[in-house]
Amino acid sequence: MVDRAFDIRRLPGAATLAITCFVILYVPMIILVANSFNTGRVIGEWEGLSLRWYAAALQNEAFLNAAATSLILATMAAAVATVTATMAALATTRSRGFKGEGAIHLILNQPIMVPEIVLAIALLIILAQVKQITGYTGLGYLIIAHSAFCIPFAYMPIRARLEGMDLTLETAAADLYASRFYAFRKVTLPILAPGILAGFMLAFVISLDDVVISDFLKSPGQDTLPTYLLGELKRNLTSEIYAISSLLLLISVLIVAGSWLVTRKKI
Amino acid sequence: MLDIRDLTKSFGKGDSAVTALHEVNFSIAEGEFFTLLGPSGCGKTTLLRLIAGFEPPSGGALVLDGQDIAQMPPNKRPVNTVFQNYALFPHMTVAENVSFALGAQGRPKSEIAETVGRMLNLVQLGHLAHRKSGELSGGQQQRVALARALAPKPRILLLDEPLSALDMKLRKEMQVELKRLQQETGLTFIFVTHDQEEALTMSDRIAVMNGGRIQQIASPRDLYDQPANRFVAGFIGETNFLSARCEGGQLFLPQADAPLPLPHRDGPVTLMIRPEHVVMGATQQESLALTAKVERLTYFGTDTHVHLRLADGATLVARVQNALRGGASCRDGETIPVSLPADALRLLPQEVA
Amino acid sequence: MLAKDHAMRSDTRRRWGLALPAVIIITLFSILPLVVVIAYSFLTPGDFGGVKWMLSFDGWFSVLFERDIFDDTVSLSSAHMTILGRSVALSLATTLITLILGVPTAWFIATRPAGQRAFWLFLITIPFWTNLLVRTIAVQEMIRADGVFNRILLGLGVIDAPIQIMFTNFAVLMGMAYVFLPLMVLPVYSAIEKFDFRLAEAGYDLYASRFYCLRKVILPMVRPGIIAGSILVFVPALGAYVTPRIMGGGKSMMLGNLIEMQFGQGRNWPLGAALALTLTALVLVALIWYTRLTAGGPRRG
Numbered sequence: 001m002v003d004r005a006f007d008i009r010r011l012p013g014a015a016t017l018a019i020t021c022f023v024i025l026y027v028p029m030i031i032l033v034a035n036s037f038n039t040g041r042v043i044g045e046w047e048g049l050s051l052r053w054y055a056a057a058l059q060n061e062a063f064l065n066a067a068a069t070s071l072i073l074a075t076m077a078a079a080v081a082t083v084t085a086t087m088a089a090l091a092t093t094r095s096r097g098f099k100g101e102g103a104i105h106l107i108l109n110q111p112i113m114v115p116e117i118v119l120a121i122a123l124l125i126i127l128a129q130v131k132q133i134t135g136y137t138g139l140g141y142l143i144i145a146h147s148a149f150c151i152p153f154a155y156m157p158i159r160a161r162l163e164g165m166d167l168t169l170e171t172a173a174a175d176l177y178a179s180r181f182y183a184f185r186k187v188t189l190p191i192l193a194p195g196i197l198a199g200f201m202l203a204f205v206i207s208l209d210d211v212v213i214s215d216f217l218k219s220p221g222q223d224t225l226p227t228y229l230l231g232e233l234k235r236n237l238t239s240e241i242y243a244i245s246s247l248l249l250l251i252s253v254l255i256v257a258g259s260w261l262v263t264r265k266k267i
Numbered sequence: 268m269l270d271i272r273d274l275t276k277s278f279g280k281g282d283s284a285v286t287a288l289h290e291v292n293f294s295i296a297e298g299e300f301f302t303l304l305g306p307s308g309c310g311k312t313t314l315l316r317l318i319a320g321f322e323p324p325s326g327g328a329l330v331l332d333g334q335d336i337a338q339m340p341p342n343k344r345p346v347n348t349v350f351q352n353y354a355l356f357p358h359m360t361v362a363e364n365v366s367f368a369l370g371a372q373g374r375p376k377s378e379i380a381e382t383v384g385r386m387l388n389l390v391q392l393g394h395l396a397h398r399k400s401g402e403l404s405g406g407q408q409q410r411v412a413l414a415r416a417l418a419p420k421p422r423i424l425l426l427d428e429p430l431s432a433l434d435m436k437l438r439k440e441m442q443v444e445l446k447r448l449q450q451e452t453g454l455t456f457i458f459v460t461h462d463q464e465e466a467l468t469m470s471d472r473i474a475v476m477n478g479g480r481i482q483q484i485a486s487p488r489d490l491y492d493q494p495a496n497r498f499v500a501g502f503i504g505e506t507n508f509l510s511a512r513c514e515g516g517q518l519f520l521p522q523a524d525a526p527l528p529l530p531h532r533d534g535p536v537t538l539m540i541r542p543e544h545v546v547m548g549a550t551q552q553e554s555l556a557l558t559a560k561v562e563r564l565t566y567f568g569t570d571t572h573v574h575l576r577l578a579d580g581a582t583l584v585a586r587v588q589n590a591l592r593g594g595a596s597c598r599d600g601e602t603i604p605v606s607l608p609a610d611a612l613r614l615l616p617q618e619v620a
Numbered sequence: 621m622l623a624k625d626h627a628m629r630s631d632t633r634r635r636w637g638l639a640l641p642a643v644i645i646i647t648l649f650s651i652l653p654l655v656v657v658i659a660y661s662f663l664t665p666g667d668f669g670g671v672k673w674m675l676s677f678d679g680w681f682s683v684l685f686e687r688d689i690f691d692d693t694v695s696l697s698s699a700h701m702t703i704l705g706r707s708v709a710l711s712l713a714t715t716l717i718t719l720i721l722g723v724p725t726a727w728f729i730a731t732r733p734a735g736q737r738a739f740w741l742f743l744i745t746i747p748f749w750t751n752l753l754v755r756t757i758a759v760q761e762m763i764r765a766d767g768v769f770n771r772i773l774l775g776l777g778v779i780d781a782p783i784q785i786m787f788t789n790f791a792v793l794m795g796m797a798y799v800f801l802p803l804m805v806l807p808v809y810s811a812i813e814k815f816d817f818r819l820a821e822a823g824y825d826l827y828a829s830r831f832y833c834l835r836k837v838i839l840p841m842v843r844p845g846i847i848a849g850s851i852l853v854f855v856p857a858l859g860a861y862v863t864p865r866i867m868g869g870g871k872s873m874m875l876g877n878l879i880e881m882q883f884g885q886g887r888n889w890p891l892g893a894a895l896a897l898t899l900t901a902l903v904l905v906a907l908i909w910y911t912r913l914t915a916g917g918p919r920r921g
Contacts, residue, residue, distance in 0.1 A: 009731040009817065011724065011834070018728030021721045025747050025801060028758035031768055035761065084642035091638035098632040104639050111650045115859025115903055117876040118896040121883055122653030125660060125893075148649035151642050171321055172354035174341040176368035177419060183342075186367070190358045209751050211862050226753045233757070233866065242761075245754040252750040260742060 029249065036242035053243035063244060065221070066228035070208060073139060073224060077146030078154070078203035084147070085154035085203075086196055093162040111149040119149065120216040127217055137219040145217055146207045153206050154199035161195025194262070201259050208251070268455065269295040269318075269423060274327035274337075276313055287313040289479045290327065295423075295457065300449050302458045304466040305476035306502070311459045314476070315425050318457065320344045331422060342371070347416035348425040352432065353408045355400035361411050362387070362396040368419035386414040389448065406437045413445075417452065426458045430465065442469055463503050467491070475499045497615050500539050507545065507583050511538040513614070520607075522577040523555040527609055537615040542572065544611035545585035547597065553609040559583060561601045573597065575605060654900075661893035669887045679890030683898055700878070707875040708902075710793050710864075711857035715804075717797040718853050722804030723846065729805075730812035741809070748802035756863050759798045763791060787869040795867035796857050803856070804849040811845020844914055851910045855903050875899050 040047035057063050173183035211226040276288040288310045295301045303311040316322045320341035329337040369379045387393045390410035430438045449456050466473050467487040475482045483495040494500035511520045518529040559575035575583040661679045663671040686697040729740040762768045763785040770782040823833040861876035882892025
């Protein structure tokens with residue numbers, strides 16, 4: 001028998017477990033997608049390949065409304081979170097320390113330290129009364145609530161990018177007659193752009209992923225895709241659920257692939 | 268054109284305050300290549316940053332063309348900097364970098380295009396105008412940084428150790444290039460370096476700094492030949508120091524056979540002589556005659572360093588050119604006569620160590 | 621000096637001004653509600669949900685204890701203790717499973733040639749970014765009564781009737797392990813990727829066996845990533861709501877579901893608030909433990 005060359009990077013059994021891990025991750029998702037193409041109404045009874053349930057979903061008013069709500073909500077919340085997180089990142093980085101720096105840090109990270117369900121009931125308690133007092137029941141509550149828990153996620157990549165930025169670049173801009181605003185627009189912002197984009201995408205996905213908070217805070221008719229899915233799940237399992245799930249899965253794949261391409265191009 | 272008056276800078280406050288510059292005074296003339304030379308932490312970079320406006324001074328005045336600019340923000344000062352790490356904007360092309368200042372000043376497009384073209388030709392980078400700055404070599408980045416700082420036609424160009432990141436060969440080329448650029452443009456350069464050779468070869472005048480104070484301002488030749496104090500003498504070139512005394516117009520060196528007539532104020536002095544002036548053997552010139560033991564010879568190609576030990580244990584280094592008279596003819600352990608010619612001796616005030 | 625103080629003060633003002641919008645949003649929509657929860661936990665439950673503004677410690681009392689209706693004897697609330705114990709136990713088990721699968725996977729990815737690494741990472745990021753609910757539905761499809769497992773086993777003749785896996789602790793565990801697995805892989809991967817393999821070479825050069833090198837050189841360097849991954853799995857697992865709701869139904873409830881129940885059918889808002897704060901406290905303990913642990917280790921970048 002020939003001795004296998006000693007490979008420092010080999011960890012006995014790691015490859016086997018890793019492949020097992022990928023199989024475990026992907027088999028359920030593949031089966032889910034496969035089910036969505038089933039002609040039959042009852043899940044598991046394979047009756048042939050069709051796009052019937054996608055067609056059904058696309059004609060389903062409730063689903064379309066939920067999709068629109070999700071899209072608007074995620075876009076608005078991510079936009080608010082990204083803008084405020086960018087400002088906050090500019091405020092907290094590259095300082096020699098200032099009064100209240102610790103407090104700002106703590107506040108900015110607070111939402112990720114509290115379990116989602118706790119935040120959900122906390123918001124439910126307070127917003128139920130606010131809705132009663134003001135009479136306003138629009139999407140605004142959800143947008144700001146989503147912004148709040150998206151801020152820490154948007155903040156992370158923007159802050160990292162800012163901290164990696166060479167401070168002398170702004171000094172150089174000032175030396176070359178740029179006003180503060182001109183330097184920010186022409187130097188800081190373009191260099192920050194990939195971080196801001198990453199922050200926006202992160203916030204968008206986090207908002208889109210949320211089930212609990214949306215489910216607790218929504219006013220009638222404000223179903224998002226996940227809360228609509230959750231509601232349908234309570235009734236019964238139909239192939240349409242699988243079609244909708246597959247669509248959500250497709251969105252994730254597109255976002256991951258998109259961010260992959262964007263970061264690739266930057267290098 | 269630039270007068271620096273009692274310029275002071277301290278960092279921190281209260282007990283932890285550190286003074287980086289102590290009441291610095293000097294003037295720079297139009298078109299001069301002026302160098303700030305000193306070891307790291309001597310305050311040369313701080314002084315440059317004060318002139319650029321990146322830090323406010325703690326006291327004193329910076330008078331440019333009759334106007335005190337000490338409180339003027341950097342983006343209003345007609346002074347530009349070539350940064351040590353170049354600080355090129357990574358998201359812009361070479362041309363965009365060079366046009367940055369003109370854009371910030373809101374100059375017309377046609378003027379910008381014309382100036383950028385001229386600047387890139389000046390630094391011989393016309394063919395790389397549309398490259399991103401990250402795709403350039405160190406030497407090319409250096410040229411872009413120069414072109415960028417020159418484009419807005421500053422009154423003074425500040426260069427903060429711009430050659431320190433380049434390798435030896437490239438650095439020599441850039442030294443020549445910088446000097447050519449300065450002569451062609453007739454611009455005033457203030458150049459910061461810790462490399463004495465760089466300073467000596469390029470500068471019209473050099474300010475040697477140490478501990479936040481200017482030690483001496485002089486031309487390279489005067490700095491080398493007539494150092495004002497022990498620090499300058501030791502920092503520039505190699506030097507021998509010996510303790511001596513002056514009394515009644517005579518210089519007494521304890522190790523020497525006889526005193527030397529030399530008019531000087533009475534008292535202890537530090538005697539300084541460059542290794543290349545130490546003569547091996549006796550000489551007809553007026554000189555101090557000593558006896559020394561050869562300890563070690565170090566071969567340097569063009570010349571040989573002879574390490575000598577005097578009777579009382581003091582050391583002396585002599586440099587002998589290998590091309591002359593077959594180089595150093597002595598051998599290790601030999602005891603030989605040594606002469607210190609009077610015209611090569613410099614007397615410095617004795618400093619408390 | 622005075623001018624400098626002034627400059628510093630104006631810098632502080634500018635920074636606070638920039639951070640203000642984010643600070644206000646989070647304060648109003650995350651911190652303030654939490655304060656209200658604290659207040660509610662000390663009130664009396666209303667008759668049809670909500671609260672009466674009367675001070676009461678019953679909410680906190682009921683987190684752990686119950687009072688006999690007839691003789692007022694106080695005993696540990698077995699229902700709550702079961703759910704609390706289950707939440708902690710299932711979260712720990714989830715962390716353990718994801719460690720066993722996730723660490724070798726991270727190692728596997730980190731030791732691929734540079735060109736292939738992006739592909740394998742891509743495979744991990746897709747489930748990472750996919751909606752939690754969708755992934756829970758995918759696991760459910762595998763193990764429910766007429767799901768994939770049971771069909772295969774029935775088809776092979778191994779079993780005669782479907783095995784009931786849904787609505788058990790095991791189902792919740794499988795669901796959570798599946799859902800949180802990518803959260804373990806990514807931080808461990810970035811720690812291993814940063815590891816300088818010349819250190820392992822040095823270890824082997826100094827006569828270390830594979831196991832000795834792993835224990836003495838590799839693990840200590842990769843430890844921060846493993847701790848980060850464990851925390852990233854344990855904390856959301858402890859507060860999980862969606863996955864236990866679908867996989868466990870009413871039978872295998874976790875803390876998150878118990879809390880929700882108090883605001884729904886239970887109609888005991890103060891108890892719900894007290895339970896929510898208990899959960900938050902448990903999470904904070906885990907996070908503080910984490911910062912202690914990482915602060916003690918070697919500091920990097």
